[in-house]
Amino acid sequence: MKKILLQLDCDPFPSVFDVVTAYDAGVDVVLQYGNVTKDNVRDLVYGVMFTRGGEKLKSSAIFIGGSNVSKAEEILEVVKNTFFGNVRNSVMFDPSGCNTTSASAVAKMSKHVDIKGEKVVVLAGTGPVGQRAAALFALEGAQVVLTSRSMDRAKKAVDEIKRRFGFDITPAAAFDEDSTRRVLEGAVAALCTGAPGVTLIPEKIWKTNPTLKVLGDVNAVPPLGIECMKSSFDGENIEGKILFGSSGIGGLKMKVHRACVERLFERNDQVFDAEAIFDVAKELS
């Protein structure tokens, strides 16, 4: 029986990245649907729920993607509510790669330093990757600070994390060298999840910070978020700090993405959202 993955994407063009990765994870057929919304998704889900019964339900699964994470979250809610009893299919949720990227960054960084009870800073963390990374650091027991240039946006982001994940994250404003230096004081780890091409931590700040042990940066477009960072860094030790760049993190991300897609077809009742994807990332890192 063919492994069929239903790709639900909120963008007009369903992601090429996601479909190629699905085939590389051993899926036989990907059914690509774009322009999916919470209002039109139900019939699509019925199509996988009601075509294969019992043991065969696990041979159909669902991937939710697209560039708009909050619209994708609305879709996920409808998908989960459409299932009933044992009539359900496993689902992976990774719009914009937000889960696989944050899970891989946090898994790599927390492997190199014990963050339990320690201060960890997610800089420019208001986006989907930043919010999820903050939650996953908190899940690992860290005291997490999430920054934005604007305190209002930082507060809004930590409220969303509280609502979705139940963790208390400390909001902070970091908008210049002074505020950035202050927010990093006492931190053991810092992850930059800001916009491409914007430097967030100047060299002199992170190199002179005595407590920082590990730094990560998901930005792939120069200048990177951390001065002197290279995309290819995958645990390089620079003046006593361990550094992870976007390609270093990205290598694990691809493995995690493929592994999660593979595992979708092992049972029919799984949901690979942030937490479950993080478990896979820790296992593979």
Add this chain to the structure above:
Amino acid sequence: MKKILLQLDCDPFPSVFDVVTAYDAGVDVVLQYGNVTKDNVRDLVYGVMFTRGGEKLKSSAIFIGGSNVSKAEEILEVVKNTFFGNVRNSVMFDPSGCNTTSASAVAKMSKHVDIKGEKVVVLAGTGPVGQRAAALFALEGAQVVLTSRSMDRAKKAVDEIKRRFGFDITPAAAFDEDSTRRVLEGAVAALCTGAPGVTLIPEKIWKTNPTLKVLGDVNAVPPLGIECMKSSFDGENIEGKILFGSSGIGGLKMKVHRACVERLFERNDQVFDAEAIFDVAKELS
């Protein structure tokens, strides 16, 4: 050579149900096209007519689906008129599952009672499933009555059946207990094809009807069309009547759907519309 099925669907999203079923019927590749109309379908058909010649034409076939049966019928007409000589592909027509559902219901019910020359009633039969079921009962030699709450709509439906299938069906209005009891007098079989969640035949009517031998109901959403019916009934004998619910009928429907798709690829000149699909349903029931 890969078996390629061209899925032509009048809805924006081509049916997930139909594509999964096609893969489960052994198709190698389904090409999914939505928003298909009689005006834009011709070039799509050329694409399967002119890519594989001679003996290889049978490795490409066409499935016409979607939720709007009359728009799908317009597409079918254009598809058939686009073919010429031996340059043609086999076609299956099953928008909203109207053919596979009606064929399966009639095949199951007529297997349990000799309906030739007998009165058969299709209740709330103005939709695609009801119209086709009425025609197939007539094809088997029954005297068919088709009901609607409105006599006008019942007349319109039997006119359409006359035009499409050539059979004379008797229209009737059934809108309350009295009219329902009267229309069922002398009938050996009754099939409900009404809207989900509407009871059409109260328990006291069908249980006290002395001639009724078999009852069917394609409604899957409670309350079902026949009081005391269960979706899962697949020939259960309740107080001397044989009952078929939507899942009982649906099990055969899935087999019929898959079998028809499989047979598309045996020759390049077949049209699986109501009659041919009914032949398959009788063979498999």
Add this chain to the structure above:
Amino acid sequence: MKKILLQLDCDPFPSVFDVVTAYDAGVDVVLQYGNVTKDNVRDLVYGVMFTRGGEKLKSSAIFIGGSNVSKAEEILEVVKNTFFGNVRNSVMFDPSGCNTTSASAVAKMSKHVDIKGEKVVVLAGTGPVGQRAAALFALEGAQVVLTSRSMDRAKKAVDEIKRRFGFDITPAAAFDEDSTRRVLEGAVAALCTGAPGVTLIPEKIWKTNPTLKVLGDVNAVPPLGIECMKSSFDGENIEGKILFGSSGIGGLKMKVHRACVERLFERNDQVFDAEAIFDVAKELS
């Protein structure tokens, strides 16, 4: 690793012809995208560039098609500019079959007569097939004349050929028997690439022309572009002239199309546009 072809089509419905041909050329998965423009194509290309690295890049390739050749050319430019360094995928460009058709016609015709230094006429050559055929005849060393009913349109077409291919083609107006007879004087070969159903060369003109040795016609809809031509002619000798009709040319075109798709997956840095496709056509003719 599955061979994945990204089909980029400027039409709303990606071409069925192209996708079936791709599967027949051994592609495992075709990802079909319609309504592609120069403005939305970049992210689609990233999806194949960044999912498979190094040696595996060659297992993903791109096909650019659709009915609007100039829009497709804009897409091709963006695709080529999106690649960098070794991070690239092989690309085939064949909107409306313009390259495979012109390459096959020129390959067949130039195999039967030495056109180097000789006069060759492309009649009604302002469209994509005509322009490319004129350029390929010039590439083979012929003195090429391109006609239109209007001298202005002929001039515009030769300007476009100069810009794209660098060859000097002579424009000419051919709008009636006299002008057609004159333009063919001294020519060894004539190819008709006009609209379906329009006769361009009456029988008495080509049969009495003493220098013409080979005639081709891509028109498939009667009346054909050359009087007395048959679509099926594939090198037939009629009164001393060798004739190629649309089906004769089309047989080679299909082989060339499939061969080019197959070869896309041999390396990750190829561009199959007019010249490279012509090389394949000469090899297979």
